[in-house]
Amino acid sequence: MSQATLSQLADCSLEELQQSDKFITRHLGPDDDEQLAMLRSLKMASLNELLDKVVPSSIRRHDPMDLAEGLTEQQSLEKLKAIASKNIVLKSYIGMGYYNTFTPPTIQRNILENPAWYTAYTPYQAEISQGRLEAMLNFQTMVSDLTGLELANASLLDEATACAEAMTLCQRMSKSKGKVFFVADDCHPQNIEVIQTRAEPLGIEVVVGNPINELADYDLFGVLLQYPGTYGEVSDFSELIEKIHAKKALVAMSADLLALTLLKTPGEMGADVAIGNTQRFGVPLGYGGPHAAYMATKDDFKRSMPGRLIGVSVDSRGKKAYRLALQTREQHIRREKATSNICTAQALLAVMASMYAVYHGPVGLTKIAYRVHRYTQLFANGLTQLGFKVNNKVYFDTLNIFVPGKAVAIQQAAVDKGINLRPIDADTVGLSFDESSTLQDITVLWEVFAGEQAVSLKAEVLMKDQPPVIGEDLLRTSEFLTHPVFHEHRSETQMMRYMRCLADKDLALDRAMIPLGSCTMKLNAAAELMPISWPEFANLHPFVPLNQALGYQQMVLELEKMLCEATGYDAVSLQPNSGAQGEYAGLLAIRAYHKSRGEGHRDVCLIPASAHGTNPASAQMVGMSVVVVKTNLKGEIDLADLHAKLEKHSAKLAAIMITYPSTHGVFEENVKTVCDLVHQHGGQVYIDGANMNAMVGVAAPGQFGGDVSHLNLHKTFAIPHGGGGPGVGPIGVGKHLKPFLPGYAVVNSEDEPKVVGAVSAAPWGSAGVLPISWSYIAMMGSNGLVQATATAILNANYIAHSLAPHYPILYSDDQGRVAHECIIDLRPIKEASGITVDDIAKRLIDYGFHAPTMSFPVAGTFMIEPTESESKVELDRFCDAMIAIKAEINDVMSGVLDEHDNPLKNAPHTADMVMADEWNHAYSRQLAAYPVESLREVKYWCPVGRVDNVYGDRHLVCSCPPLSDYSEVGGVL
Structure with a gap:
């Protein structure tokens, strides 16, 4: 060390020495000398001069954000650990599509916590994405095999939104002219609520009822069934599905993949679409997400299925190569003609789920499922011995139990023993077993229900000569996961090498710069990601009582305030679990606002020609008509054309959607003029936050005219792309739109907005990755x-x-x-x-x-x-x-x-x-x-x-092809 360096350090105070390792120096790529060299090449003296020259003075913010001084990595981890400790992680038997699971440590270390996987981008460049494409093809194969349907996509956002996508798919593909989508009343409540939210702007009538005896009363285009039902019942829907098909309607089944290792498949029953969640395949609960949902369909629906589809093709030498197939279906190409606005998938979580299946194989998965079922049966038999009535006749892992007048007392007794049960009503409680359940757990649960009654039950006696509850007519007989990839990686050595082999094929941010415009592939610091694996964040069920999630509630409130400071808005909802979901939620807020003022006729949405493809797709999803505004030669909004469109559509104007800085990569000088003109005609201004990385602390959309913006936390605020998801797309709104933020499914909170329904399954969306953005902002500081x-x-x-x-x-x-x-x-x-x-x-x-x-x-x-x-x-x-x-x-x-x-x-x-x-x-x-x-x-x-x-599109193959499909040199025959 030089004497000069020591002299500089000697001049520092003790406090300055303690604060010397600021995170900003780790996050920024160019150091002071490099910045100075770049500024000189631009003939600039400082960063402030550059900002003055680039950012229009009319929108430049000069008030500092009310954020604390940046923390060091260690300070941030310590502070967040203290917040996390306020979460009370009990053993949850709540179920409802969310289950305790074991993430195999080799998958946690080599996928979830490996930057080769979490810093990768969406695989639009197939040649450098072969590893993650193969992993996602495994996912599609897994889903297709387990559901018994021909084709599966590469994941959706969550089960509830997948159900909503299934509804609109049924509407597009059904030969029925009916207007009703019938939802079985034993579907998970969050699935029902998100469907209702999605249906209302589209003019779809949703009827919730008993499909066995109520279908005849309605003119249907589709039906949603839950399999097993939310209260645990397992039914063979084959005859019901035949009756629905006779009405020319289609059937979607929301199915539990683990149960499908034992149960007759949706495909075998005749279902047209299967959707669901893969969370229990090794993906932590994360207080609701992120988790990879799935959709599987008949081959006839492949061009109408939403989401991404991985296919097999050949390269320039005729050798096998993977790619995204049928991309012309995607929203970024079809725009307002898109069938969905889905942009982000849940690629990283889909990879984890697929690796769970690779790791366990069909025998291992079946063993887990069988153990879960037999433990459920053992517990049910014991309850019967204790004098309780189990309401289920046939079940897989979930029971609902008649406890007349005792439900509240039993739930409290369970909490006292560190257990969460599912409240159903005053006389009924429910519970779901899972991979983590043990014989000791069952004994404790018996004690909870028995109260002061002595428990002397023995598992061996209760299960002697007891066949599984699932009858032969419902047992699965078809094979699944027959491809070699699900049989070759039993040892951790083989599994580790397989994951490394796939990662080595890919080019992610851990290797080199990914210079993608509009996608912001920035550093995702390890200190930001470490907390997502902490049990206090990872192992919390999304529907626990709020007093068990005080740490999450504190972090959510603090992050909302941080984002309000960054954007200039008055309120934020963190529920949307992708940027496209954020757009949708923002437009729903605008629509509800107009309706509340007696102006529900306002349904025209102006969108510049240069806008992101999700913008017009989102507008059509909320029932708005898209009117395109021209851009001029400079790439800016053509003010003359804007004036003309505003005059023409003034009476029906709902909103304008603009991206700022513009999609063309410039700060438009006239943005305030655009906002003012739209407001003069009674419209609201939606500012797409995809390019917020150019504005944080420098310009605030809520201050220069925006009424609502979505933010991409997976862009500006450091959540990694993960090969195409997870994403988080919260919305910030002005005070007048706060009442129209998304409501919550299942969870009751005094702070819940009550006008607009839920847009995602969990109240705080993909809450499990929110610690990343909290940490990023806390360490960066204002x-x-x-x-x-x-x-x-x-x-x-x-x-x-x-x-x-x-x-x-x-x-x-x-x-x-x-x-x-x-x-x-x-x-x-x-x-x-x-x-x-x-x-x-x-x-x-x-x-x-x-x-x-x-x-x-x-x-x-x-x-x-x-x-x-x-x-x-x-x-x-x-x-x-x-x-x-x-x-x-x-x-x-x-x-x-x-x-x-x-x-x-x-x-x-x-x-x-x-x-x-x-x-x-x-x-x-x-x-x-x-x-x-x-x-x-x-x-x-x-x-x-x-x-x-x-x-690849002419010879569509979207699941792992058998080895016989390849010649000796590796080319597809």
Whole structure:
């Protein structure tokens, strides 16, 4: 250590020494010297000068956010641990779709807590996503096998929203002209409530009742059944489903996957759609999420099924390769014609659930299910001996018990012994057994029900000669999980290597910068993620009494206040569990507000042409009509067209949805004018918070005209993308919209809004990952958040400045500056050379980079967002790659490289391609593999060549193909 360094430290106070390790220095990529160098290249003296030049003065906030000074990592962990300790984690038998489960430690360590998995992006670039694509294909295979249906998607947000998606799928695909969706009254209550919320704006009539004897009274298009029912009953619905089909209606079944290892499948009963949750496959409760829901359907519905679909195709050498299939179904392409606004899946949790099935295999899963069932039967037999009536005739893991007048007393006795039961009514309690249940637990439960009565029950006597309660007519006879992947990884050694093998195929943020515009792939610090595995957060059931969740309630309130400070809004709801859900909830609030004022006729939503694809999809889901507003040559809202549309639709105007900074990556000067004009015509302003990373501490949408915004906590506030989910999309609203925030399912709270129903199953959505954003804001503090915003803008402008001599920057302000992202125009390159945006994206893989966002919002472009977490060294490495690629393009145009056989057209290059005995290309192996010298030190080798998208859609395979489908060289036959 130098003498100068010691002298500087000697001048510090003891308090300054204690606070010297601020988290901000860990979060920001460029240090002071790098920032200064970048500022000099931009001819700026400071970050403040840059902000003054980039952010319009009309929206610039000058009041500091009322947030505490940033904590160190250790201080944050200690403070959050104290909050977590206020949660009381009892043994919950509440059930209702949420169960205790054991996360195999090897899966917790190698998936949930592994940045190779949690920092990955949605697998739109198939070649660098083969590992997570294979894991999600395993998920689809698992779901398809267990449900007995032909096709499954790669996960949905939660069971309740999956039920709502099933309702609209039935409406689209049913041959019935009916207007009624019938919901069995023994469905989980949260599923019923979310369906009712979703149905009302769409004009769908939801009837809740007994499907056995009430269906004849209604003109149906679909029916939802719960299997097993929420109170535990298991029924064979085969005959009922035949009767429903006779009415030309469709049937969706919300089914428990663990139960399906023992029970006759929805497919065997004739169901058209199966939905449910995979939480009990090794995913912690997390006070309600995140968990991966699923949907499985008949093959005929594949083009109408919401969510992502993983398919099998071939690469440029004819070898097997995975990819996202049938992407033209997705909301970002179909916009207001989309069948759903789903954007975020629950990829990380789907991977965990699929690995749970890989780890246990069909025999292991069946053993777990059988033990759960037999323990339930043992407990039921004991209760009968104690004189209680079990109301269920046939059950899997759930009982409802008649306890006349004693329900409250029994529940309290259970709590006194560290147990939560499910309250049903004054005379009935329910309970569900699970993987964690033990014989000792059963004894304690008998004591709870017996009260002062002596208990002398013996399991061996009670179960002697007792066959399972499930009769042969309901027992599953079909095989499942027959693919080798579910049989080859029994030992932890094999399992560990399999997960490592898959991770090595992928390019995630732990390897390199992911410069995706509008997606904000920033650092997800380990200190932010550690608390989500703490038992106090991970093991709490979402429907426990609120006095057992005081830690969660404190953290939620503090996070809501933090987000209000960041946005300038008056209230926040954390319930929406994706950005698209946030959009939907925000528009529901606007719709309910107009209705409360006697202006329910307002149903026109203005959306700029450049908006995110989820915006128009969300608008149509709440029954609004989409009217597109033009953008001008600068990428800004065309004020003349806006005036015209406002005048035309003034009487029916509900809202405008704008993204700010704009989707084109610039701060529009006229945003306040736009907000004022819309308000003058009686509309509300929805500001999409996807680009909030450019505004935190610098501009607040709630202050410059926004009435509601959704935020992407998985972008701006550090929750990792996890390969395409988890996401959290809370909404912030002005005071006038606070009464119209989403209500809660199941949980009763004095603070619950009462007008709009629940949009997600759990009251606080994916609460299990909220500690990440709380920790991020607590450690950054007010000043740190402003520095992060400024640095994100600095990094983006530095990249734009560095690439401008080589590629046109499509949109900027009058001085050539951008916000937190920039768009480079590749269309002239295609016209001059035939090199496409796809060619450049695939060539970037050879340089070790994920491609930027392709062809959005303008076809034939890259949208680049470096975030504040990337150092100048990494920014320069990316710019060097882009400049080198431009030199290769120039060589194609000059004839140095062949126009058809060149490293761009053939990219990406795999190791076996480069090392093959024969090399028949007109360029060298060295240019293919090591176009820049730094790659010789660290090289990411893509596992497959360019994936054939057309082949994959024409030969659709969406589950693990049997080995017989592949030739000896690995190509699909």
